[in-house]
Amino acid sequence: xxxxxxxxxxxxxxxxxxxxxxxxxxxxxxxxxxxxxxxxxxxxxxxxxxxxxxxxxxxxxxxxxxxxxxxxxxxxxxxxxxxxxxxxxxxxxxxxxxxxxxxxxxxxxxxxxxxxxxxxxxxxxxxxxxxxxxxxxxxxxxxxxxxxxxxxxxxxxxxxxxxxxxxxxxxxxxxxxxxxxxxxxxxxxxxxxxxxxxxxxxxxxxxxxxxxxxxxxxxxxxxxxxxxxxxxxxxxxxxxxxxxxxxxxxxxxxxxxxxxxxxxxxxxxxxxxxxxxxxxxxxxxxxxxxxxxxxxxxxxxxxxxxxxxxxxxxxxxxxxxxxxxxxxxxxxxxxxxxxxxxxxxxxxxxxxxxxxxxxxxxxxxxxxxxxxxxxxxxxxxxxxxxxxxxxxxxxxxxxxxxxxxxxxxxxxxxxxxxxxxxxxxxxxxxxxxxx
Numbered sequence: 001x002x003x004x005x006x007x008x009x010x011x012x013x014x015x016x017x018x019x020x021x022x023x024x025x026x027x028x029x030x031x032x033x034x035x036x037x038x039x040x041x042x043x044x045x046x047x048x049x050x051x052x053x054x055x056x057x058x059x060x061x062x063x064x065x066x067x068x069x070x071x072x073x074x075x076x077x078x079x080x081x082x083x084x085x086x087x088x089x090x091x092x093x094x095x096x097x098x099x100x101x102x103x104x105x106x107x108x109x110x111x112x113x114x115x116x117x118x119x120x121x122x123x124x125x126x127x128x129x130x131x132x133x134x135x136x137x138x139x140x141x142x143x144x145x146x147x148x149x150x151x152x153x154x155x156x157x158x159x160x161x162x163x164x165x166x167x168x169x170x171x172x173x174x175x176x177x178x179x180x181x182x183x184x185x186x187x188x189x190x191x192x193x194x195x196x197x198x199x200x201x202x203x204x205x206x207x208x209x210x211x212x213x214x215x216x217x218x219x220x221x222x223x224x225x226x227x228x229x230x231x232x233x234x235x236x237x238x239x240x241x242x243x244x245x246x247x248x249x250x251x252x253x254x255x256x257x258x259x260x261x262x263x264x265x266x267x268x269x270x271x272x273x274x275x276x277x278x279x280x281x282x283x284x285x286x287x288x289x290x291x292x293x294x295x296x297x298x299x300x301x302x303x304x305x306x307x308x309x310x311x312x313x314x315x316x317x318x319x320x321x322x323x324x325x326x327x328x329x330x331x332x333x334x335x336x337x338x339x340x341x342x343x344x345x346x347x348x349x350x351x352x353x354x355x356x357x358x359x360x361x362x363x364x365x366x367x368x369x370x371x372x373x374x375x376x377x378x379x380x381x382x383x384x385x386x387x388x389x390x391x392x393x394x395x396x397x398x399x400x401x402x403x404x405x406x407x408x409x410x411x412x413x414x415x416x417x418x419x420x421x422x423x424x425x426x427x428x429x430x431x432x433x434x435x
Contacts, residue, residue: 024336024339024340024343025339025340025343026325026327026336026339027327027330027331027339028064028331028332028334028339028342028367029367029368029369030367030368030369031330031331031369032063032113032330032331032332033060033369033371035060035061057114058375059362059366059371059374059375059378060371060375061113061114062113062114062115062116062366063111063113063114063115063332063334064116064332064342064363064364064366064367065115065116065338065341065342065357065363066115066116066117066118066122066124066357066360066363067115067116067117067118067145067147067166068118068122068123068124068137068138068139068147068149068357069115069124069341069342069357070107070115071137071147071149071164072124072126072135072137072149072341073104073107073335073337073338073341074104074149074151074160074183075126075128075131075133075135075151075160076103076106076107076322076335076337077099077100077103077104077106077319077322078100078128078131078132078133079131080096080097080099080100080103080319081096081097081100081153081157081158081160081185081187082132082153082157083096084096084097084100084187085157085158085187085189085190090190090192090223090226090228091228091251091259091260093187093190093192093223094194094221094223094228094230094251095230095251095260095262095272095318096318097185097194097221097223097230098221098230098232098251098262098270099262099270099318099319100185100319101183101196101219101221101230101232102219102232102247102264102266102270102319103266103319103321104183104198105198105199105201105215105266106266106267106321107335107337107338108201108213108215109213109245109266109267109321109333110213110333111213111332111333111334112203112211112213112333113332113333116360116362116363116378117145118139118145118147118357119139119142119360119381119382119385119434119435120139120141120142120385120388120389120399120434121138121139121355121399121401121402121431121432121434122138122139122355122356122357122360122434123136123137123138123139123353123355123356123357123402123403123423124136124137124356124357124358125137125352125353125356125423126341129154132153132154132155132157133151133152133153133154133158133160134151134152134154134424135149135150135151136149136150136151136403136423136424137149137150138401138402138403138404140163140401140404140417142385142389144165145165145166146163146164146165146181146417147163147164147165147166148161148162148163148401148403148404148417148419149161149162149163149164150403150404150419150423156188157187157188157189158185158186158187158188159184159185159186159188160183160184160185160186161183161184161418161419162181162182162183162184162416163181163182163404163416163417164179164180164181164198165179165180165181166178166179166180167179167180173204173205174202174203174204174205175202175203176200176201176202177200177201177202177203178200179197179198179200179201180197181197181198182195182197182409182412182414182416183195183196183197183198184409184411184416190225191225192223192224192225192226193223193224193225193410193411194221194222194223194224195221195222195224195409195411195412196219196220196221196222197219197220198219199215199216199217199218199219199234200215200216200217201213201214201215202214202215202216214236214237214244214245215234215245215266216234216235216236216237217233217234218231218232218233218234219231219232219233219234220232222412224411224412226253226254227253227254228251228252228253228254228259229251229252230249230250230251230252230262231249231250231252232247232248232249232262233247233248233249234246234247234266235247235248245265245266245267245268246263246264246265247262247263247264247265247266247270248261248262248263248264248278249261249262249263250262250275251272258275259275260272260273260274260275261273261274261275261277261278261279262318263278263309263312264309264319265308265309267321268308268309268320268321269309269317269319269320269321270317270318270319271309271311271312271315271316271317271318272315272316272318273312273314273315273316274314277312277313277314278312281312322335322336322337324336325339342357342358342363342364342367343358344358344359344364351426353428353431354428354431354433354434354435355428355431355432355434355435359435360381360435361373361377361381361435362374362375362377362378362380362381365377381434381435384434384435385434388432388434401417402420402423402431403419403420403422403423404417404418404419404420405417405418405420406418
């Protein structure tokens with residue numbers, strides 16, 4: 001190995017080989033357990049209209065990942081960022097970035113388990129040489145719960161960062177998750193920065209019936225250099241399920257002229273097509289729908305099968321979801337990428353900080369199928385966190401974040417949590433004992 005400076009990404013990569021898994025697992029240590037005997041209504045009936053982040057939930061409603069690990073699933077389709085870097089056309093880059101923004105929520109499809117709430121000071125890192133990035137995140141606030149993250153290309157070809165405050169509310173039959181916060185992507189090669197926010201996620205039929213998930217709301221991806229933007233609508237399901245999972249919108253130039261249309265489903269794929277062609281198709285589709293409407297009045301809402309996007313002639317595919325593994329249903333509906341997030345190999349233990357999610361005992365027990373131990377450990381670490389907060393309140397000591405600090409997002413001037421640049425120095429001697 002050649003001698004390089006520590007700031008050189010290749011040199012850093014060699015230093016971190018012990019936490020970069022070369023052969024990833026394809027399943028969890030134990031399959032998920034049945035929730036059929038759990039009365040969710042008895043747990044949630046007192047929580048209608050309340051924010052669930054302040055409510056202690058039984059471990060049986062969880063999946064064996066921390067929310068910090070769940071956030072890392074943004075990176076599953078990192079190839080779209082690399083693809084954006086290969087084109088000199090800003091509109092083509094916007095297509096890739098918009099597809100990346102949509103792909104970030106694709107892993108939520110059929111995922112009805114709740115990730116564990118991160119403890120204050122909890123961290124997570126992931127190095128994927130095969131995908132060309134490294135990621136780190138920290139729980140920077142407990143009330144309200146805020147998770148900050150920072151990812152970078154191993155060839156210094158992109159920066160991806162943000163902070164998320166997931167507001168969860170229970171509405172009687174559904175749980176709504178509104179992921180407040182800013183997401184930024186920087187492409188140094190073109191001196192470009194993009195920002196956007198995520199859509200709202202809702203899990204339906206919490207009490208009775210088949211659980212199903214929808215995403216809805218407006219997402220606007222802005223290129224702060226060119227003024228171009230991609231305005232997307234994640235459509236709500238609608239009465240007969242016709243709009244379920246649909247995403248559509250336009251890429252606009254700085255004068256708001258339509259450059260092209262984007263459409264598809266966040267659970268499946270995205271296409272791009274000429275804006276006039278798309279508008280003509282929508283007009284024709286609306287006319288056909290009105291003719292069929294009278295025949296549908298007696299029908300109940302049916303969820304459409306997967307892979308149902310009607311492809312408009314002349315369209316170009318820009319993203320398709322990676323298929324779930326055959327054993328996904330046994331393991332919390334995890335994707336292949338999600339299955340690998342909690343891997344812990346022997347060589348990692350001396351390198352990871354003691355605050356890393358992989359070392360959290362309640363999640364580790366749940367992953368192994370030991371629900372009683374997971375529940376006991378969850379109560380213990382949460383009580384330990386409460387006691388630490390109580391002790392701090394009695395003294396002049398204030399909690400200090402380790403790897404992020406509050407500041408102004410340089411691109412849209414909003415308040416944000418900014419990375420402090422020192423995590424990968426691997427100096428973890430003063431970190432708190434949170435587990």
